[in-house]
Amino acid sequence: MLKLDAHASGRHFLHIPGPSPVPSRVLRAISYQTIDHRGPEFGQLGLKLLEDIKRIFKTKHPVIIYSSSGTGAWEAALVNTLSAGDHVLMYETGQFATLWKNMADKLGIHAEFLGKPGLEGWRRGVDAKLIEERLKKDTEHKIKAVCVVHNETSTGVTSNIAAVRKAIDEAKHPALLMVDTISGLASADYCHDAWGVDVTVSGSQKGLMLPPGLGFNALSPKALEANKKATLPKAFWAWDEILVSNKTGYWPTTPSTNLLYGLHEAIAMIESEGMDAVFARHQRLAKACRAAVTAWGLEILCQEPEVYSPVLTGVMLPEGFDADALRKLIQERYNLSLGTGLGKLKGRAFRIGHLGDCNELSLLAALSGCEMGMTAFGIPLKGSGVLAAQELLR
């Protein structure tokens, strides 16, 4: 870590749900000398990466790689497929869904927000029935896209995207399906083609184990068709010019060369472990984390077991305890970073990330820090979450 402050001994435990810890193999790859992004060596790397990344999204269609955070890739998805005044249907699962909707509003798109009121909608997954009912009423097909968040990082809920696809099909509606899996990619199973997604939005700093700085749009033929008619202003984000350059392994502007080295290494790591093994590891750690929360006698933020997130677990604190003051204590005493409660959950919940380069002992260390911190903070715990998690992982 950068030492801006007094030295903290031992390692830093980064357990926010992204950025996630970057493995040293990836850090070493990023440290290679930057090369000519118009030279032959770069073209080879570009061509290989643009093929490799398709396997991560489980798609045969093009994936655009931007030098941007995930937010940029959100904007790219909207401006490349829509025109001013278009109607879109979005679904309020939490803070990230809310931010994406706010962006749509700023871009001059009419975004309608579905979902349950108050905190209720923030504690469960997308209800595909609501989407189906709404689309059936739209007999004139005014709604141009349905936008949902796959893994809602503010709450720890992983919605069923195949069910959303089915809802759109049942309503016989032509809307595009756009999905944010910024925190789900390479941690939770995700199938761009099989689920019939038109644009998938993602980023580098979560399941992909890279630093922040790469944004992704996975496309479908239907999205490319919509792109031809979409008139929202776009320049840096425009897919067409990038796709032309990508054909030979290059980008129209200077790409993030060193992050692309890192991406190459990260994909090699994910594929050598095996994608299914990566997903199973995330599920196992998530289950152990939930066992800990339950043993503490605290409430898991997500209230629907079938959509528990393998990426992170949200923990509700009892009335009267400020989650941010607790996180501060844990950070200062144990050098452990936990996720803050976002939006409606500010001060009421914290989040434990168990994504990317995480194993049994890194999770147990984080749970130990939580348990010691909560005890020191005066939160009455029913039992030891660390022991419950160990039992599950043994």
Ligand SMILES: *Cc1c(COP(=O)(O)O)cnc(C)c1O
């Ligand atoms: C992290 C995240 C974002 C925002 O991405 P940035 O890289 O911070 O711009 C959006 N949606 C979800 C679900 C996320 O987890």
